[in-house]
Amino acid sequence: xxxxxxxxxxxxxxxxxxxxxxxxxxxxxxxxxxEQGIIIDPRHELFGASVAGKVLxxxxxxxxxxxxxxxxxxxxxxxxxxxxxxxxxxxxLVSGPVICKxxxxxxxxVVTLNHEEFxxxxxxxxxxxDGSKGEIVLSGSAF
Amino acid sequence: MQLTDTExxxxxxxxxxxxxxxxxxxxxxxxxxxxxxxxxIVHVHTxxxxxxxxxGLEFVEHLANLAGKVCVPTTMNNTSFDLERGLxxxxxxxxxxxxxxxxxxxxxxxxxxxxxxxxxxxxxxxxFGSHVAWSESNAIAFVxxxxxxxxxxxxxxIDICSAITGRYPKFGLYLDENRKAEVLIQCGNLAENIIAxxxxxxxxxxxAGYQAGNKVVAIEGIPKTVSVDNLKDxxxxxxxxxxxxxxxxxxVTPEAHTREMCLKDKDALQAIVVTADMIRNMEEKLWTVAxxxxxxVGFGCPHFSFSEFRELAGLIQGHKVSKDxxxxxxxxxxxxxxxxxxxxxxxxxxxxxxxxxDGCLLLFPQNKGKTGAMMTxxxxxxxxxxxxxxxxxxxxxxKDCVDxxxxxxxxxxxxxxxx
Numbered sequence: 001x002x003x004x005x006x007x008x009x010x011x012x013x014x015x016x017x018x019x020x021x022x023x024x025x026x027x028x029x030x031x032x033x034x035e036q037g038i039i040i041d042p043r044h045e046l047f048g049a050s051v052a053g054k055v056l057x058x059x060x061x062x063x064x065x066x067x068x069x070x071x072x073x074x075x076x077x078x079x080x081x082x083x084x085x086x087x088x089x090x091x092x093l094v095s096g097p098v099i100c101k102x103x104x105x106x107x108x109x110v111v112t113l114n115h116e117e118f119x120x121x122x123x124x125x126x127x128x129x130d131g132s133k134g135e136i137v138l139s140g141s142a143f
Numbered sequence: 144m145q146l147t148d149t150e151x152x153x154x155x156x157x158x159x160x161x162x163x164x165x166x167x168x169x170x171x172x173x174x175x176x177x178x179x180x181x182x183x184i185v186h187v188h189t190x191x192x193x194x195x196x197x198x199g200l201e202f203v204e205h206l207a208n209l210a211g212k213v214c215v216p217t218t219m220n221n222t223s224f225d226l227e228r229g230l231x232x233x234x235x236x237x238x239x240x241x242x243x244x245x246x247x248x249x250x251x252x253x254x255x256x257x258x259x260x261x262x263x264x265x266x267x268x269x270x271f272g273s274h275v276a277w278s279e280s281n282a283i284a285f286v287x288x289x290x291x292x293x294x295x296x297x298x299x300x301i302d303i304c305s306a307i308t309g310r311y312p313k314f315g316l317y318l319d320e321n322r323k324a325e326v327l328i329q330c331g332n333l334a335e336n337i338i339a340x341x342x343x344x345x346x347x348x349x350x351a352g353y354q355a356g357n358k359v360v361a362i363e364g365i366p367k368t369v370s371v372d373n374l375k376d377x378x379x380x381x382x383x384x385x386x387x388x389x390x391x392x393x394x395v396t397p398e399a400h401t402r403e404m405c406l407k408d409k410d411a412l413q414a415i416v417v418t419a420d421m422i423r424n425m426e427e428k429l430w431t432v433a434x435x436x437x438x439x440v441g442f443g444c445p446h447f448s449f450s451e452f453r454e455l456a457g458l459i460q461g462h463k464v465s466k467d468x469x470x471x472x473x474x475x476x477x478x479x480x481x482x483x484x485x486x487x488x489x490x491x492x493x494x495x496x497x498x499x500x501d502g503c504l505l506l507f508p509q510n511k512g513k514t515g516a517m518m519t520x521x522x523x524x525x526x527x528x529x530x531x532x533x534x535x536x537x538x539x540x541x542k543d544c545v546d547x548x549x550x551x552x553x554x555x556x557x558x559x560x561x562x
Contacts, residue, residue, distance in 0.1 A: 034196055065283075065297060072198040094175040094176070099168055102167050
């Protein structure tokens with residue numbers, strides 16, 4: 001079984017991965033180790049989790065304007081999330097994936113959802129994020 | 144996005160490959176945030192020279208090798224250590240070499256090696272109302288709020304793209320309607336001896352950041368005599384507890400002559416009446432030390448101003464920093480030259496205070512793996528030295544920090560909110 005959710009494309013591309021979701025904002029700078037892709041903020045509920053290869057879903061970003069640099073380092077280290085799913089678009093969060101597209105030729109789609117649809121994302125489900133089509137296809141045991 | 148003919152040519156590669164890449168990135172960001180057009184930028188303060196890892200370095204070297212050149216005055220944010228004196232305090236050769244490569248790439252592109260997080264203290268003051276692209280949270284807050292030039296929170300590496308193209312997508316704080324405050328912090332009930340205390344302002348900023356998050360905030364009840372340093376400290380703290388990029392001080396800052404001028408919607412306004420208890424509560428949040436043991440007194444977050452140096456020198460002249468305590472100041476190259484010329488540097492050296500340029504208090508190499516205690520006059524530093532570097536923090540005025548450095552233990556004289 002699969003479920004299709006409509007979303008708004010912010011950065012195009014089609015990637016898939018297992019979902020890692022949180023209702024807490026994520027700060028890449030100081031919050032995610034740029035070499036390992038591990039969430040290092042001890043106050044975050046995802047402390048210790050790896051974002052590498054994940055469809056990372058969180059409502060909005062916070063923290064320093066160094067976020068694009070952290071995402072670029074994660075891509076170089078092959079520890080980056082495969083896609084970002086957000087509620088609020090944020091120029092700092094789209095910047096990293098946009099630079100990666102033009103510098104490394106690597107795609108990290110970024111899409112936004114409303115609050116209700118965001119709640120459908122559950123950690124461990126699999127998602128195909130298709131920014132260009134504006135849809136997320138969820139699959140996994142919950143369906 | 145609607146691009147002008149000139150911008151379309153940039154995107155098509157007519158001005159070279161570096162411009163094409165930079166414009167492609169900016170256009171994609173503009174599309175993502177649904178900006179309708181680009182705005183022309185007249186100044187950039189870039190944090191792309193900050194070395195986090197090889198990806199960022201390779202990106203700026205790539206632009207420089209493609210003959211990318213900045214087309215507007217472009218100042219550089221601080222790096223992690225003092226480029227002249229860093230090796231003497233334990234920076235590795237490897238990191239030093241990487242940062243020199245970063246510097247060379249920027250110099251090749253025509254950036255100015257200011258290496259400071261407080262360019263506004265070096266005479267970098269864009270015209271009121273002009274559109275700039277600044278990075279570094281405290282500098283963003285200062286240039287928007289105190290100078291009234293307009294910038295969003297420009298991301299690292301995006302800032303250098305702006306410098307190469309002279310463009311940034313027009314959204315957010317470039318637009319009049321987004322510069323009005325949705326949160327009002329009222330200080331009118333606070334006693335005069337609180338308002339007159341320099342160590343009140345970082346705490347007020349810290350409170351404003353917690354209350355406002357990423358919204359524009361207005362502050363009322365601050366006298367016109369408030370110093371530039373007070374406003375600098377307020378903004379730096381607000382940008383560290385929240386993501387405040389613009390604050391208005393009613394009757395003080397240039398877009399807030401009156402309440403009416405700077406408040407968004409009276410009905411939806413979130414108003415907070417500040418009490419002494421709230422200020423004490425903010426100070427308590429910053430204290431993470433368990434006792435009065437002291438290893439380090441740190442000044443210069445943001446980079447120390449000339450007037451802060453004068454105050455520090457006046458307090459410490461004729462005294463010595465305890466042998467068990469390290470006392471350091473970070474500042475810009477310009478201010479360093481001024482304090483050297485005026486003999487202030489000699490006073491500080493004689494007292495055992497080390498003065499560094501270019502770098503950052505929070506990225507001192509000896510931070511790593513240390514469990515010591517640092518006292519500082521900066522709410523931003525007290526916040527991050529704990530959350531990012533793992534040291535314990537104590538907070539106080541410049542005088543408290545000096546008294547503590549001399550005594551070799553933490554001393555905090557009672558500000559009015561502590562009594």
